[in-house]
Amino acid sequence: MKDLMTRRGFVRAATAGSAALAAFGGGSMAPAKVAGADRLALLGGTPVHQGGWPGWPEWRQAWEPRVLDVLRSGTWSCCGGGGQVADFEEGYAKLLGAKRCVAMASGTTALITSMHVAGVDAGDEVITSPYTFIATYNTILMLRALPVFADTDPATLTMDPASIESRITDRTRAIVPVHIYGLPCDMDPINAIAKKHDLAVVEDACQAWLADYKGNKCGTLGDLGCFSFQNSKHLPVGEGGAIVGNDEELMDRCQSFHNCGRSFGDFQGSGCFTRGTNFRMNHYQAAILSQQFDKLVQETKIRQANADYLTAELKKIPGIEPVRSPENSRAVWHLYAFRYDPRQFNGLPRDKFHRALDAEGIPNGGGYSEQYFDGLLDEAIASRGFKRLFPAERLKQYRESLEELQGNRQVCETTVAIFHSLLLADRSDVEHIVEAIRRIHTHSAALV
Ligand SMILES: *Cc1c(COP(=O)(O)O)cnc(C)c1O
Numbered sequence: 428m429k430d431l432m433t434r435r436g437f438v439r440a441a442t443a444g445s446a447a448l449a450a451f452g453g454g455s456m457a458p459a460k461v462a463g464a465d466r467l468a469l470l471g472g473t474p475v476h477q478g479g480w481p482g483w484p485e486w487r488q489a490w491e492p493r494v495l496d497v498l499r500s501g502t503w504s505c506c507g508g509g510g511q512v513a514d515f516e517e518g519y520a521k522l523l524g525a526k527r528c529v530a531m532a533s534g535t536t537a538l539i540t541s542m543h544v545a546g547v548d549a550g551d552e553v554i555t556s557p558y559t560f561i562a563t564y565n566t567i568l569m570l571r572a573l574p575v576f577a578d579t580d581p582a583t584l585t586m587d588p589a590s591i592e593s594r595i596t597d598r599t600r601a602i603v604p605v606h607i608y609g610l611p612c613d614m615d616p617i618n619a620i621a622k623k624h625d626l627a628v629v630e631d632a633c634q635a636w637l638a639d640y641k642g643n644k645c646g647t648l649g650d651l652g653c654f655s656f657q658n659s660k661h662l663p664v665g666e667g668g669a670i671v672g673n674d675e676e677l678m679d680r681c682q683s684f685h686n687c688g689r690s691f692g693d694f695q696g697s698g699c700f701t702r703g704t705n706f707r708m709n710h711y712q713a714a715i716l717s718q719q720f721d722k723l724v725q726e727t728k729i730r731q732a733n734a735d736y737l738t739a740e741l742k743k744i745p746g747i748e749p750v751r752s753p754e755n756s757r758a759v760w761h762l763y764a765f766r767y768d769p770r771q772f773n774g775l776p777r778d779k780f781h782r783a784l785d786a787e788g789i790p791n792g793g794g795y796s797e798q799y800f801d802g803l804l805d806e807a808i809a810s811r812g813f814k815r816l817f818p819a820e821r822l823k824q825y826r827e828s829l830e831e832l833q834g835n836r837q838v839c840e841t842t843v844a845i846f847h848s849l850l851l852a853d854r855s856d857v858e859h860i861v862e863a864i865r866r867i868h869t870h871s872a873a874l875v
Pocket of ligand 1: 605
């Protein structure tokens with residue numbers, strides 16, 4: 428399998444992998460050698476795992492009546508407030524222990540809204556994690572602000588708090604920590620730095636529904652928290668998102684901004700309207716989301732138990748380093764990730780490890796790459812707007828600074844990631860993941 432650069436690419440590949448495997452288990456295509464149990468599947472042995480993996484997302488017939496009620500009512504949009512959207516907002520806030528929630532069209536629009544409301548403006552800088560889905564970069568650029576990257580801690584895959592302060596300039600307005608793969612960032616030092624420098628904290632919790640840090644849920648730890656309900660996510664509805672927060676004024680502003688700037692609550696703006704746009708969610712989407720809360724809670728526990736099992740077993744294999752989370756925190760694993768050291772596998776390159784693992788019936792990928800070299804930042808800083816907003820010297824220095832992200836480079840080059848639906852399989856299937864990696868480790872010399 429080729430390196431998987433994007434989240435959606437990953438899902439596609441993982442799904443294609445499962446489909447291929449389902450066919451594989453069907454009989455005629457199965458390898459003839461039953462005696463190949465000890466040989467790598469890539470070299471003609473019998474795959475450790477056959478028969479596919481749980482698919483994603485899932486639909487339940489029991490959810491249909493409430494959705495049909497909305498469709499038949501003709502009130503599909505939530506422009507006037509109330510209804511399923513308001514129920515969802517109340518329920519989601521409660522689920523996370525937040526005071527308030529605003530339902531959004533997507534995680535992307537949640538990020539744009541939150542940063543705008545938190546005061547990020549054209550010509551500002553926002554410190555964020557380079558190791559993330561590309562939407563985090565894009566939303567900062569949409570606000571005509573510069574995404575300045577903290578380094579990534581290779582042990583946690585999240586923003587290294589120790590690298591933040593050196594990136595602060597007089598233009599810095601906000602910090603956007605990303606709880607990537609559902610791994611909680613170390614929020615205490617991040618919040619302390621933000622407080623010291625008077626910066627807003629907007630959490631990108633778009634992969635971290637119900638992740639926990641020191642007794643509080645990710646997304647409720649900064650000023651505002653952003654969530655995504657896109658198809659691949661743990662709480663899916665095709666496209667959708669939410670902002671949660673405890674600050675009434677900020678939340679009033681989010682409500683207003685996402686509803687064409689109509690005044691809301693105590694936030695009256697300049698008369699009737701303020702600047703805003705339409706980033707609303709539909710009632711039928713909210714009806715689908717609210718009915719998945721219990722499922723999300725149950726499945727989170729299953730993923731966590733299987734991830735704990737994998738972590739305990741995989742760390743016994745030389746060259747496999749499971750990810751560490753901050754003390755007193757609990758990850759939710761949008762992808763299950765670990766770091767791979769080829770030196771312990773007779774120099775087997777990561778690409779070939781991916782393929783060998785895939786052949787054993789375990790679809791997997793490489794996570795995110797160094798996306799800041801993909802051209803989108805070059806395009807942005809060469810644009811008329813950015814050249815008008817930032818001194819040439821700052822943009823030059825910014826471009827050069829991207830070379831300094833050594834921790835992130837290491838993570839991009841060594842991570843192996845497995846899609847979350849595999850963590851929902853029976854334990855006997857999850858055991859195959861360990862068995863397959865152990866088999867590759869034992870026989871790695873035969874592949875190089
Ligand atoms: C999914 C995701 C987003 C964007 O969410 P959409 O709903 O797809 O717009 C942003 N950040 C991260 C880390 C994500 O995983």
